[in-house]
Amino acid sequence: MQLKFKTLFTYLFLSVWLINCSGDDAPIIIDDDDDPIEVSPVVYEINADPHPKLSDYNFFKSPMSDQDPVYGVLPFQPASQLFTDYAKKERFVWMPENSSASIGQDNEPINFPVGTILIKSFYYENVIPGNTKKIIETRLMIMKSEGWIFANYVWNEEQTEAFLSEDLIFVPISWMHNGVQRDIQYQIPSSSQCFMCHYNSGANHPLGPKPQNLNFAIQYEDGQMNQLQKLKEFGYISNEVPANINSIVDYNDASQSLDMRARSYFEINCGHCHKDQGYAEFYPLRLNYTPTPDYQAMGFCVEPNLGGHPEIPDGVHHVVFPGNHEKSVLYYRMISVDDSFKMPVVGRTIVHEESVTLITNWINSFEEDCF
Numbered sequence: 355m356q357l358k359f360k361t362l363f364t365y366l367f368l369s370v371w372l373i374n375c376s377g378d379d380a381p382i383i384i385d386d387d388d389d390p391i392e393v394s395p396v397v398y399e400i401n402a403d404p405h406p407k408l409s410d411y412n413f414f415k416s417p418m419s420d421q422d423p424v425y426g427v428l429p430f431q432p433a434s435q436l437f438t439d440y441a442k443k444e445r446f447v448w449m450p451e452n453s454s455a456s457i458g459q460d461n462e463p464i465n466f467p468v469g470t471i472l473i474k475s476f477y478y479e480n481v482i483p484g485n486t487k488k489i490i491e492t493r494l495m496i497m498k499s500e501g502w503i504f505a506n507y508v509w510n511e512e513q514t515e516a517f518l519s520e521d522l523i524f525v526p527i528s529w530m531h532n533g534v535q536r537d538i539q540y541q542i543p544s545s546s547q548c549f550m551c552h553y554n555s556g557a558n559h560p561l562g563p564k565p566q567n568l569n570f571a572i573q574y575e576d577g578q579m580n581q582l583q584k585l586k587e588f589g590y591i592s593n594e595v596p597a598n599i600n601s602i603v604d605y606n607d608a609s610q611s612l613d614m615r616a617r618s619y620f621e622i623n624c625g626h627c628h629k630d631q632g633y634a635e636f637y638p639l640r641l642n643y644t645p646t647p648d649y650q651a652m653g654f655c656v657e658p659n660l661g662g663h664p665e666i667p668d669g670v671h672h673v674v675f676p677g678n679h680e681k682s683v684l685y686y687r688m689i690s691v692d693d694s695f696k697m698p699v700v701g702r703t704i705v706h707e708e709s710v711t712l713i714t715n716w717i718n719s720f721e722e723d724c725f
Contacts, residue, residue, distance in 0.1 A: 394426025396448050400469045400498065404505035408492055408516035413446065413473060419489060419513040421475055428588060429574070430581050432567040434605045434622040437698075437706045438476060439538055440531055441490065445562065446473040447590070454592040457582065460566040460600050461643060463559050464591070470497040472560055480530040490525055491542045492516050495560055502558040504545050520545040538703055561626050566643065569601040600645040605712060616716035617643055619709055620652070623698055639673060649676070655724040658683050665690050677722030679714045688713060 397412050398405070405411055408418065415422045423429065427448045435443060449455065450469035458465055466472075477489040494505040507516035508523055522544040528537045562568075568581040582599075585591045602618035603610040610618075620628075625642030627634040632642075638659055640651040650656065653673030665686050675681035687697040688710050696702070 392425045393451070394448065395424050396426055396471075398450075398469075398471065398496075400450070404494065404496065404503075404518055406518050408507040411471070413448065417514070419487075419509075421489075427473070428585065428590065429572065430563060430568060430585075431572050432562040432622060433570055433602050434567070434618045436561070436622050436701060437709060438701045439540060439704055440529075440536065440706075441476040441478060441540070444475045444477070447471070447563070447585075448473070449590055454590055455585070456593045457565050457591060457595060460596075461564060463561075464563050464565065466497050466560070466563075468497050468499050471495070472563065478527055478529045482528040482530065482535065485530070488527070489513060489516075490527065490540055495558075502560070504558075506542060506545065508542060536704070541700075541703060543700060561622070565596065565599050566601045567622070569599045602643050606708070612712075612716050612719055613647070616713055617647060617652075619712060623709070627698075649674075653682075653684060654720075663695050665692065665695055672724055674717060675722075675724050676720035677718060679717040681724075682717055685710075685714060685717065 395412050397410065413423060413427050414420070415424055421444050423446055427446045430445050430447055432445075447466075448471045449467060453467040453469055455467060455470070456465045472495040473492065474494075475489055475492040477487055479487050481488045489509045491509060492507045494507070495502050496505060506519055508519045508525075509516040519542070523542040524539040525542060526537075527540045528535060530536070565582060571578045571580050574584060579587075580595075582591065582595045586595050602621050603614050605615040605619040605622075607615065620641040621643035625640075626632060628637060628639045629635065629642040630640070636659075638656050639653050640648070654676050656673045657671055658673050663686075666683055667680075667686075670681050670683055670686070672681065673683050679685040684697070687695060689705055690696040691703060691705065693699075
């Protein structure tokens with residue numbers, strides 16, 4: 355019996371009663387067949403403003419810092435992840451009762467219903483001095499009737515609560531990364547900055563939850579399962595999951611081809627801006643993933659439409675010079691930390707060393723050309 359779509363009103367009408375509806379546990383409803391039915395305890399009215407505190411939504415069991423989701427809040431994870439100064443992320447999705455999403459094109463976000471909330475927490479492990487985990491922020495995307503809105507929550511030092519903020523905030527963080535101490539001023543973006551990545555075709559859109567990004571298994575409480583199939587099983591997807599999806603890969607997975615890893619990196623870190631009707635569509639570069647690569651659209655032998663910059667050596671005149679990363683403007687923008695020149699523009703204040711190595715090897719794997 356698919357019970358997600360039965361509403362609480364229906365059960366009350368049929369003389370059902372509610373038990374165990376306090377605390378962290380999901381409310382349990384008993385129907386006329388004596389079957390226990392769980393109902394998500396998340397608290398949100400779609401016509402309301404974002405709550406002032408993260409705990410007001412009741413997304414997580416206590417303590418909230420454990421990020422242990424309540425019933426109805428499902429984890430998800432893209433195959434490749436956006437780099438944010440080495441912060442780790444946990445992602446979840448919640449939908450209100452009597453609603454579900456549908457899958458469309460492989461490379462387009464899932465069609466989420468009004469009331470959907472996407473939840474993403476940013477945290478660090480091995481934080482100095484106590485070698486602890488520290489959550490910095492939790493970002494929500496809420497699907498309103500007029501479209502997606504953003505709500506960013508900043509965690510307190512005690513890791514007991516996160517508070518709504520629309521401001522650009524700098525948080526000092528020191529942690530150990532591969533045996534080396536890192537010290538940064540982590541940037542929590544302002545609400546007005548979020549559209550730079552999420553804007554496309556005149557509106558805001560999610561980036562990660564696309565069929566091509568979620569078409570693999572992750573671990574759930576009851577075992578491993580393909581994420582799209584899990585959403586379908588739970589009732590969060592109404593149509594059938596396609597049998598064949600052109601999917602990206604984890605760009606950190608050395609068992610995958612170098613070309614697929616590089617193009618998967620571009621898709622999740624660059625493709626949301628560098629695509630038709632994206633924030634950077636004016637630039638002669640298309641980095642969103644396509645099953646058949648178009649290397650010229652990815653910058654091969656293309657002259658950039660920007661003036662000179664002191665970080666670009668003399669004689670470098672192409673976005674990507676196949677076969678030689680030192681002749682590629684793309685390389686210099688990836689190793690820059692100059693806010694007016696670095697790529698990606700937002701989300702990092704330091705160099706993502708692993709991606710620089712990946713893209714350097716990818717550029718150098720092609721035969722030299724552009725003479």
